[in-house]
Amino acid sequence: MELWQRYKKAIFPLVAILIGIAVFAILKATKPQTPLMEVEERYWPIAVETVQFENVRPRVRSFGEIRAGREAELRAQVSGRVISVSDSLGDGASVRAGDVLIRIDDFDYVATEQERRADLHEAEAKLVELQTMLSGEEKLLPVDKKQVDLAARELDRQRQLLKRSAVSKKAYDDAQLNLNTRRQNVLVREQTIARFQSQIVQAASAVEKAKIALSKAQRDVEDTQLKAPFDGFLTQTDVTEGKQVSTSDRLARLISLQRLEVGFHLSEAAYARLTRQTPLKGRTVEISVRHGAVAEKFEGTIVRIDARVDAATGGRNVFAALSGLTLDTDLRPGLFVQVNVPDEEYQSVVSLPVQAVHDAAYVYVVKDSRLEKRDVEIAALDGEHVLIATGLQAGEQICITRFAEMGSGVKVLVK
Numbered sequence: 001m002e003l004w005q006r007y008k009k010a011i012f013p014l015v016a017i018l019i020g021i022a023v024f025a026i027l028k029a030t031k032p033q034t035p036l037m038e039v040e041e042r043y044w045p046i047a048v049e050t051v052q053f054e055n056v057r058p059r060v061r062s063f064g065e066i067r068a069g070r071e072a073e074l075r076a077q078v079s080g081r082v083i084s085v086s087d088s089l090g091d092g093a094s095v096r097a098g099d100v101l102i103r104i105d106d107f108d109y110v111a112t113e114q115e116r117r118a119d120l121h122e123a124e125a126k127l128v129e130l131q132t133m134l135s136g137e138e139k140l141l142p143v144d145k146k147q148v149d150l151a152a153r154e155l156d157r158q159r160q161l162l163k164r165s166a167v168s169k170k171a172y173d174d175a176q177l178n179l180n181t182r183r184q185n186v187l188v189r190e191q192t193i194a195r196f197q198s199q200i201v202q203a204a205s206a207v208e209k210a211k212i213a214l215s216k217a218q219r220d221v222e223d224t225q226l227k228a229p230f231d232g233f234l235t236q237t238d239v240t241e242g243k244q245v246s247t248s249d250r251l252a253r254l255i256s257l258q259r260l261e262v263g264f265h266l267s268e269a270a271y272a273r274l275t276r277q278t279p280l281k282g283r284t285v286e287i288s289v290r291h292g293a294v295a296e297k298f299e300g301t302i303v304r305i306d307a308r309v310d311a312a313t314g315g316r317n318v319f320a321a322l323s324g325l326t327l328d329t330d331l332r333p334g335l336f337v338q339v340n341v342p343d344e345e346y347q348s349v350v351s352l353p354v355q356a357v358h359d360a361a362y363v364y365v366v367k368d369s370r371l372e373k374r375d376v377e378i379a380a381l382d383g384e385h386v387l388i389a390t391g392l393q394a395g396e397q398i399c400i401t402r403f404a405e406m407g408s409g410v411k412v413l414v415k
Contacts, residue, residue, distance in 0.1 A: 055347050065335065082104055104245065230256050301321050
């Protein structure tokens with residue numbers, strides 16, 4: 001009894017441990033066995049593109065700005081008070097060639113025109129009068145010369161009679177005097193004709209001066225109406241009805257519709273690529289203007305290339321003239337646009353989205369539902385696509401989906 005009392009405190013923990021071990025053994029022995037399951041290999045869903053060889057003409061994309069290739073300062077050609085202004089006169093308004101934009105009071109100019117017309121009529125009448133008088137003198141000159149001939153024959157006859165003493169000396173002297181008088185008449189007539197001819201030249205010159213003066217006066221009358229010289233858009237307008245204007249006043253600026261152009265920049269690499277076979281000048285480009293979600297497209301022709309290389313970027317500034325524009329076209333200088341310049345045609349290349357090419361050196365080909373790395377040679381870029389020259393075969397499927405675990409041997413599922 002004393003022995004129990006002495007060791008019971010040590011026996012209870014030992015018994016508890018033994019009971020725990022027995023319970024654990026029983027639970028382990030009675031635990032149901034779960035069969036082992038085979039882990040299935042993970043695959044990645046991807047999109048692919050099938051390799052097709054074709055001839056492709058890529059486009060080099062750039063961005064530019066609409067510019068005014070031709071503009072005119074509209075100034076009053078005559079001084080005066082503005083009596084009317086066109087309703088279309090205002091910044092941004094579109095006008096057609098010949099549209100009357102303003103009218104200047106033409107009273108003084110019309111009066112001057114009438115005076116110059118009267119001066120012309122007077123000069124023409126004077127010229128006609130002189131021509132008539134000259135014509136009369138020229139018709140009388142042969143008569144005077146004929147009278148000289150008659151007087152000469154009469155003098156000769158009187159000389160023969162005087163030798164035979166058939167007439168008196170006085171009759172011979174009278175015949176001599178008559179001949180001299182007839183000759184003097186011819187001389188006076190010729191001098192008169194010469195004077196009329198000189199006066200006619202002066203009168204003709206006066207008529208020409210009068211015509212010039214009348215033409216200038218008529219032009220001044222026409223210039224009281226300021227007309228648009230060509231189709232275009234108005235800007236910087238500064239004129240109101242009642243304003244006193246002079247020939248030095250600028251009333252507006254007119255930007256030509258037919259001379260709108262786009263200026264854009266090409267890097268030196270893009271410029272070299274585009275000109276490796278044919279010159280760039282004369283090539284047709286596509287201009288795209290975005291209005292919200294809608295893109296409007298226009299055509300242009302490259303007309304000139306800046307002779308200087310941009311020191312900051314090393315590229316070239318290129319200018320293309322727009323075509324096919326109307327007054328309803330919503331294009332204005334300063335508008336930002338996208339420009340697509342067509343490249344030379346590449347023969348037998350594969351066009352793939354840019355995300356299909358990794359590090360500009362390789363792609364992943366799908367073989368037996370697994371990825372296979374394939375080195376390729378890039379021919380050119382075409383916007384969001386890459387043109388592959390070598391390294392692929394027709395009919396192969398190229399992975400165009402990117403994911404973090406991409407690599408050779410990775411299992412994929414083509415969607």
